[in-house]
Amino acid sequence: MNQNRHSIDFNIKATWLAIQKMYNSLGANAHITHSNGFVLLNIDPESGTPATKIAPLMGMEARSLSRMLKTMEDENVIYRKDDNADKRKVIICLTEEGKRKREIAREVVRDFNAEIRQSIPTEQLSAFLETIRKIAEIADDYKNKKII
Amino acid sequence: MNQNRHSIDFNIKATWLAIQKMYNSLGANAHITHSNGFVLLNIDPESGTPATKIAPLMGMEARSLSRMLKTMEDENVIYRKDDNADKRKVIICLTEEGKRKREIAREVVRDFNAEIRQSIPTEQLSAFLETIRKIAEIADDYKNKKII
Numbered sequence: 503m504n505q506n507r508h509s510i511d512f513n514i515k516a517t518w519l520a521i522q523k524m525y526n527s528l529g530a531n532a533h534i535t536h537s538n539g540f541v542l543l544n545i546d547p548e549s550g551t552p553a554t555k556i557a558p559l560m561g562m563e564a565r566s567l568s569r570m571l572k573t574m575e576d577e578n579v580i581y582r583k584d585d586n587a588d589k590r591k592v593i594i595c596l597t598e599e600g601k602r603k604r605e606i607a608r609e610v611v612r613d614f615n616a617e618i619r620q621s622i623p624t625e626q627l628s629a630f631l632e633t634i635r636k637i638a639e640i641a642d643d644y645k646n647k648k649i650i
Numbered sequence: 651m652n653q654n655r656h657s658i659d660f661n662i663k664a665t666w667l668a669i670q671k672m673y674n675s676l677g678a679n680a681h682i683t684h685s686n687g688f689v690l691l692n693i694d695p696e697s698g699t700p701a702t703k704i705a706p707l708m709g710m711e712a713r714s715l716s717r718m719l720k721t722m723e724d725e726n727v728i729y730r731k732d733d734n735a736d737k738r739k740v741i742i743c744l745t746e747e748g749k750r751k752r753e754i755a756r757e758v759v760r761d762f763n764a765e766i767r768q769s770i771p772t773e774q775l776s777a778f779l780e781t782i783r784k785i786a787e788i789a790d791d792y793k794n795k796k797i798i
Contacts, residue, residue, distance in 0.1 A: 509763050511669050513779055517786040518666040519709040521659050524793040561667040614792055615657050621788055622781060630781040631661055633774055638665040640769055644762055645672040 510637065525610065532606050538574055539607035541567075542596070547604055550583060550595035579603055658785065673758065680754050686722055687755035689715070690744070695752055698731060698743035727751055 525536035534542075544559045545551045557567040571594065574580045579600035585591035596604060619627065673684035682690075692707045693699045705715040719742065722728045727748035733739035744752060767775065 508779075509759065510766050510775070510779070511759065511763065513782050513786075514662065514666050514669060516709055517782045517789070518662050520786040520789040521662060524789040527793045561664055611657065611659065614789070615659065617792055618658050618785060618788055622784060626777070626781055627658070629774070630778060631656075631658070633770060633778040634661050634665045634782075636770060637766060638661075638668040640766055641665070641668040641672040641762070644765055645675045 514634070514637070521614075524614070528610050529607065532603060533577075534603050534607055538570060538579075539603070539610070541570060541574065542579070542600060542604040542607050543611065545580065545594055545596055545600075545604070547596050547601050550593040552585065553582075553592045553594050556594065574600075662782070662785070669762075672762070676758050677755065680751060681725075682751050682755055686718060686727070687751070687758070689718060689722065690727070690748060690752040690755050691759065693728065693742055693744055693748075693752070695744050695749050698741040700733065701730075701740045701742050704742065722748075 522536045525539060529535060529539055540560060541556065544556050553571065554564075556571075557564045560567065571580065575582065578597055580594050581597055583593045583595050585593050622630075670684045673687060677683060677687055688708060689704065692704050701719065702712075704719075705712045708715065719728065723730065726745055728742050729745055731741045731743050733741050770778075
C-alpha cells in the first residue's frame with residue numbers, strides 16, 4: 503500500500519495543510535502566519551498567559567515554541583513579564599500590535615469556521631467531529647501499544 | 651471566540667498532531683520521523699521518483715523538501731541520479747537502507763490505518779472522508795476569496 507489518497511491519515515494531513523496554507527495566505531498582508539496567529543489566540547489579551555501553558559495548548563514542544571516566542575518578541579507583538587506570585591514564572595503578554603494582530607487572526611478563524619458551518623449540514627459536521635476525535639484517541643493509544 | 655476545542659480547524663490540527671506524534675514515536679527506534687517516512691513512501695523503491703514530483707505529492711514547498719532531501723542524502727537513505735531522458739532532471743532513488751526504512755514506514759502506516767478501520771464502522775469512516783475532503787475544498791476556495 504502506498505500512502506495514498508484513500509488512507510485516513512493522508513486525508514487528515516492534506517486537509518490540515520490546505521487549512522494552514524489558507525491561513526498563511528489570508529494572514530500574509532498582516533504579516534501573520536498560521537502558527538504565530540495560533541500563538542496569539544492562545545494568549546489572554548488582558549492578563550497574558552504563562553509561557554509554560556502555551557506549548558501544551560498548541561500541542562507543541564516547549565523548545566519549538568520558545569524559538570517562536572523569541573521571534574515574536576523581536577517583532578514586538580509580545581513581551582515577557584515576571585509573575586508577581588511566582589518569580590520563576592514568566593507571563594507572555596500582548597503588545598498593542600499583538601492585540602491588533604490577534605483580533606485579525608480571531609476574525610479569520612471565526613469566518614473560516616462559519617464558512618464551513620454554512621457549507622456542511624450540522625449533523626454531518628457533528629458526526630465528523632466525533633469521528634476525528636475518535637481517530638485522535640486511537641492515535642494516542644496506538645503510540646503506546648506498538649514497539650517496532 | 652477562542653480557537654477552542656469546538657472549532658473545526660482546531661480538531662483537524664490536533665488530530666494531525668496526534669498522528670504525527672504517534673508516527674514519530676513508533677519510528678524513533680528505526681530513526682524514522684513522520685516527515686522523512688512520508689518522503690520515503692513517495693519515492694518509487696524500484697525506479698526512483700523525479701525530485702520535482704515529490705514536493706507536490708507531499709503538499710510541501712520545494713525549498714523545505716530540498717533541505718530534507720539533503721539531510722536524507724547525508725544519512726545515506728537516498729541518492730540522486732541524473733535522468734537519462736532529460737539531463738536537467740534529477741531522480742531521487744532509495745539506497746538499500748532507504749528501502750528498508752521505507753518498508754518499516756509502510757507497515758506502520760498500513761497498521762495504523764487498519765487499526766482505525768477496525769475501530770470505526772465503514773459507513774462512519776466513508777462519511778468522515780467525504781466531509782474532510784469537502785473541508786479541504788472549502789479551505790482551497792476560501793484562500794482565494796477573502797483578502798484582509
